[in-house]
Amino acid sequence: MFRHTPLRVAALALLAVAGIGYAFGASYFGLEILTEIAILAILVLALDMVAGFGGMVSLAHGALAGVGAYGYAMLQAQAGVAPPIALLGAIGLTGALAWAIGAVCARSHGIYFIMATLAFGQMAYSYIFETPVFGGDDGLGGISRLDLSVLGLDLMDSRNFALFCLAMVALAYAACAFVLRSGLGRSLSGVHESEQRMRALGLTVWRVKAHVFGLSGMIAGLSGALAAQHIMYVSPGLLSWTVSGEALVVVILGGLGTLVGPLVGAAFFVVLKHEVGAITPYWHLVTGLVLIAVVMSRANGIFGALEAWVGRRRAARQPQPLAKEVPGNA
């Protein structure tokens, strides 16, 4: 059940200050890393909403982000639609596709749900790869970024684009928090805890799953549309299942079902990739070791471990009342 705790609010404030502060002090390379973190953060927020709060571990989210990227590219670069409309169109398209995937997969659970979403993701990858209009293996270029000149912002400037992406992270976070605190989001948490009981209470479970999966897909689509604008080029690799796998690793590293943790995980993952990658091409080994350490420690990721530690300290300071069973007040 999603709730803002003081620790989460403090962590969000710290991340915001660090991100904005870094944006104003970083070099071009640093700004590129910051933008990469922001785009990944949006994708993992979307994934955490369904996986962390609904138990729907998706291996389709990389493909959904890819659909958002291709949707933006096709609308803006190929059809000549204005970038803001192309952005909204890409988000809407991805949301609709995600809703359909969620509706179909809603009746499966666990490994079967994972495999079903993987299948959908691979179908999307193959379709994009094999269809000439999408440019095949060569992908599509000529993509423009949004024009925010009315606000005095040139998004071709790396700093402005990084700040814009950070603003989109804040928007995506607010959207996730809004959904998770709504009746729909509370129902999702209930379904995650006991699907059988929620159904017995009168909830049409598949609809809840499909709606939230669709909303999550919209956020993944935003991530993809930003990725397309970032590198101004899209290729089928954006839809690869390994993107979904990396996103899942990031969510687990950060803290599944915390919404704040995946933001931490995104920053940790991208920085690790670039810093360790500068030393050795085997940076994946280091990431793997960190992931194994996190999983074996039974902590819920980096942020989950921090929350557990703070919780233990708080509990240690408070005397615990003894539970007493009496007839009629059992």
Next chain:
Amino acid sequence: MLETRNLDKSFGAIHVTRDVSLKLERGERRVILGPNGAGKTTLFNQLTGEIAPSSGRIILDGADVTALPVAQRARAGLSRSYQKNTLFDGLSVADNLGLAAMVAQGRGMGLGRDGLLHPEVRETVEEVAAQLRLSDHLDARVSEISYGMRRQLEVGVALATRPKVILMDEPTSGVGPEMAKGFHDLLAALPRDLTLLIIEHDIDLAFAVADTITVLNYGEVVFDGLPEAARGSSLLKEIYLGSWEDA
């Protein structure tokens, strides 16, 4: 209020319920007795839609609900508690009751304000908690309260949907006799217009709560009548080996 007509469920050659016909009036409190394997829980699962009957009909408040899925039957006013707790273990007592009330009030699909904080939801949570004497534990997580309280909360979650009929599958399962008696006092204090169908193993407690008693044996109704008549039934004594001689 709730009626079954010739309800039959078989798995291959095995009849789990056979030609079960029951009729519960509004506000009636009926206890279902029967040895293990008599088909009591299977009957409940058919009533709620978790298992489809092989034949027969289920009528709820004048409407045939036999073909309706679980959620629609719940929305029609049929709620249940389970023999094994199916609570939301990671959530607080208030959130458990709140989720039930929120869904029942049609706020489980909406975007917008926090469904659990809606005044009507909060009101239901407080009322049900007071009915089941859980008001002092609303903020406690399910994992932090005693087993007896969890059994009460299991019924509370069903109650928070404001149903017309509640099916309770062994609500006092696993609790001690003293606590079970207190629990049944709580059930007796529920509004009289609420129809209760209760599976209960404890004969004494069954007689304390029931307006009527139905006994199942090998999936068949072998007794259906008033508790006073049940006490004198030689067939029931045979089934239960005289276990309620002292009742």
